[in-house]
Amino acid sequence: xxxxxxxxxxxxxxxxxxxxxxxxxxxxxxxxxxxxxxxxxxxxxxxxxxxxxxxxxxxxxxxxxxxxxxxxxxxxxxxxxxxxxxxxxxxxxxxxxxxxxxxxxxxxxxxxxxxxxxxxxxxxxxxxxxxxxxxxxxxxxxxxxxxxxxxxxxxxxxxxxxxxxxxxxxxxxxxxxxxxxxxxxxxxxxxxxxxxxxxxxxxxxxxxxxxxxxxxxxxxxxxxxxxxxxxxxxxxxxxxxxxxxxxxxxxxxxxxxxxxxxxxxxxxxxxxxxxxxxxxxxxxxxxxxxxxxxxxxxxxxxxxxxxxxxxxxxxxxxxxxxxxxxxxxxxxxxxxxxxxxxxxxxxxxxxxxxxxxxxxxxxxxxxxxxxxx
Numbered sequence: 001x002x003x004x005x006x007x008x009x010x011x012x013x014x015x016x017x018x019x020x021x022x023x024x025x026x027x028x029x030x031x032x033x034x035x036x037x038x039x040x041x042x043x044x045x046x047x048x049x050x051x052x053x054x055x056x057x058x059x060x061x062x063x064x065x066x067x068x069x070x071x072x073x074x075x076x077x078x079x080x081x082x083x084x085x086x087x088x089x090x091x092x093x094x095x096x097x098x099x100x101x102x103x104x105x106x107x108x109x110x111x112x113x114x115x116x117x118x119x120x121x122x123x124x125x126x127x128x129x130x131x132x133x134x135x136x137x138x139x140x141x142x143x144x145x146x147x148x149x150x151x152x153x154x155x156x157x158x159x160x161x162x163x164x165x166x167x168x169x170x171x172x173x174x175x176x177x178x179x180x181x182x183x184x185x186x187x188x189x190x191x192x193x194x195x196x197x198x199x200x201x202x203x204x205x206x207x208x209x210x211x212x213x214x215x216x217x218x219x220x221x222x223x224x225x226x227x228x229x230x231x232x233x234x235x236x237x238x239x240x241x242x243x244x245x246x247x248x249x250x251x252x253x254x255x256x257x258x259x260x261x262x263x264x265x266x267x268x269x270x271x272x273x274x275x276x277x278x279x280x281x282x283x284x285x286x287x288x289x290x291x292x293x294x295x296x297x298x299x300x301x302x303x304x305x306x307x308x309x310x311x312x313x314x315x316x317x318x319x320x321x322x323x324x325x326x327x328x329x330x331x332x333x334x335x336x337x338x339x340x341x342x343x344x345x346x347x348x349x350x351x352x353x354x355x356x357x358x359x360x361x362x363x364x365x366x367x368x369x370x371x372x373x
Contacts, residue, residue, distance in 0.1 A: 058085055058088050058115075059085055059086065059087070059088055059115025059116070060084070060085040060086065060114060060115045061114055061115060061116050062114060063112045063113070063114050064084050064085075064086060064112070064113055064114055065110060065111070065112060065132065065134070066080060066081065066084065066086070066110075066111045066112075066113050067109070067110050067111075067199050068106055068107070068108050068109060068111065068126075068130075068199070069108055069199065070108045071108075072106060072108070073103065073106070074094055074097045074098070074102070074103035074106065075090075075094065077106065078090040078093045078094050078097070081093065081113070081122070085115055086113050086114060086115050086117070086122070087115070087119065087122070088115075092119055093119050093122070095119075096119035096120060096122075096123050097119075097123055097126075100123045100124075100127065102123050102126055102127050105127065106126060107126070107127075107129040107130065108130075108197070108199055109129060109130025109132070109135070109197040109199050110130050110132040110134050110135050110197065110199055111125065111126070111130055111131055111132055112131055112132045113125065129197075130197050130199075135197055135198040135199050135201060136195060136196070136197055136198075137151075137152070137155055137156070137195070137196040137197075137198060137208065138195045138196075139151060139191070139192075139193045139194060139195070139196065139212070140193050141193035141253065141319065141320070141321040142193065142253045142254065142318045142319065142320070142321065143191070143193060143318060143319055144188065144287070144317070144318050144319075145164065145167050145186070145187055145188050145191060146160075146164065148163070148167075148191050148212075148319075149163035149164050149167070152205065152208055156198075156202050156203060156208070157202065158203075158204070158205050158208070162205050163205045163208070163209075165205075166204075166205040166206055166209055167187045167191075167205070167209055168185050168187070169182045169185050169186060169187050170185050171206075172187075172209065172210065172213055175210070175213070176190075176213050176214075176217060178190070178216075178217065178221065178242060179213075181241065181242070181243040182243060182315070183243075183314050183315050184314065184315055186315045186316075187209070187213075188250070188315045188316045188317070188318070188319075189246045189247065189249075189250050189315065189316025189317075189318070189319055189320065190212075190213055190216050190246070190316075190319065191209065191212040191213070191216070191319050192212050192213075192215040192216035192219060192220070192319055193319050193321060194212075194215050194219075196208075196211055196212070196215070198211075216319075219322050220246075220322060220325050223325065223326065223329060224329070225241070225242045225245060225329070228240070228245065228328075228329035228330065229241065231330075232270065232331075235270070235333060236270045236271070236273065236274040237274060238270060238273050238274060244312060245325065245328045245329060246316050246320065246325065246328075247312045247313065247315065247316045248266065248269060248312060248328045249316075249320035249324040249325040249327065249328040250316035250317045250318045250319070250320045250324070251269070251279070251281050251283055251284060251312070251313070251317060252265055252266055252269075252320065252324040252327055252328060253318055253319075253320040253321060253324045254281075254283035254286070254287075254317060254318060255281060255283055255339075255341060256324075256327075256341060257341060257343055257350070258350075259323045259327070261341060261350060262323055262324050262327035263327040263330065263331055263332040264331075264332045264334070264336070264339065264352055265327075265339055265341075266327045266328055266331035266332070267331040267332040267333055267334045267336060268334075268336050268337060268338065268339050268352065269281075269331075270331050271334070271335070271336065271337050272337060273311070275337075276310070277337065278306055278307055278308070278309065278310055279306035279310075279311070279312065279313075280306055280307050281306045282298075283317060284304045284305065284306040284313045284317055285297065285298065285302070285304055285305045285306070285307070287304055287313070287317035287318070288302060288303065288304035288305070304317070334352070335354050336352040336353060336354055337353070337354060337355070337356075338352070338353040338354075338355070338356060338358070338359035338362075339351065339352045339353070339359075340352075340353075340359065340362045340363060340366060342366055342371050342373065344371075344372070346370070347366075347369060347370045347371055349362070349365075349366045349369070349371060351366075
């Protein structure tokens with residue numbers, strides 16, 4: 001028998017090496033593929049955006065709260081929207097955001113959004129601003145500091161006492177120069193009535209007050225007080241400054257109903273001050289008493305009784321609207337010394353008179369027409 005017969009069926013060494021090499025190559029290819037997949041998945045996670053179509057079930061139809069903080073950029077927002085299942089692709093959303101020029105115009109606040117909204121719809125809402133009531137602080141025009149404190153207590157749980165303790169002009173004068181001339185350390189007149197958004201957070205009394213003062217500065221700070229001072233001096237011979245303009249505007253706020261009323265009433269009050277007549281505003285005493293004064297109380301002298309005291313009250317009596325401030329700066333010039341403003345929803349009468357006799361006749365006419373005077 002051949003000497004090699006006992007080796008039959010045993011592969012040569014070279015064959016073993018070749019077969020083992022194929023296995024190694026297959027293993028290396030598998031490992032490489034896994035690495036590529038891992039890198040792709042890692043990139044996808046890092047970008048918070050899928051690199052292939054996402055399941056139709058990815059986006060939520062439920063309303064979801066999204067808070068945009070001050071200075072937040074479009075990329076960070078897109079990641080947040082993707083995480084909350086509102087968008088399915090970061091790049092597509094960013095492209096829409098950039099095309100609309102909204103990336104640099106994101107308005108901080110609390111939004112309610114959902115995945116049924118298209119990228120265009122989402123960007124349109126972002127351009128409009130926050131649409132959630134959470135964190136909103138709605139302050140009507142014409143409130144007193146005390147009323148704002150009560151509103152802050154109901155809205156944010158800030159105690160009224162803590163708010164009033166914080167609401168001192170001396171605490172904010174360094175930030176807001178318009179508070180330099182205030183009387184009695186009072187912020188009365190400067191907590192501007194507007195809608196504020198605190199982005200779903202619970203602010204402190206200081207934060208609320210500072211935000212409202214900043215809004216006053218933004219709205220009323222750019223008005224031409226110097227020019228108005230010169231006009232009032234020339235027309236009526238009365239010296240005014242920024243604080244007294246706000247003071248008068250606060251009285252206009254409580255006496256009038258419309259922008260037209262405010263300018264006409266301002267003219268009446270300037271005429272009264274010009275001839276040495278008392279302001280005779282029921283609103284000033286109502287501020288002091290916290291309620292409407294009786295006929296007898298109008299005769300009792302007190303700091304805010306403008307029937308017995310000459311000039312303007314010691315402080316503003318509420319926070320006036322921009323219309324009222326502008327009316328104080330630009331009154332309607334007339335010879336009127338009296339006015340009747342009555343509006344109960346069923347009957348309205350806005351009459352201005354030059355003489356007391358004309359004023360009494362206007363009151364009698366209003367009574368005959370249904371006014372409960």
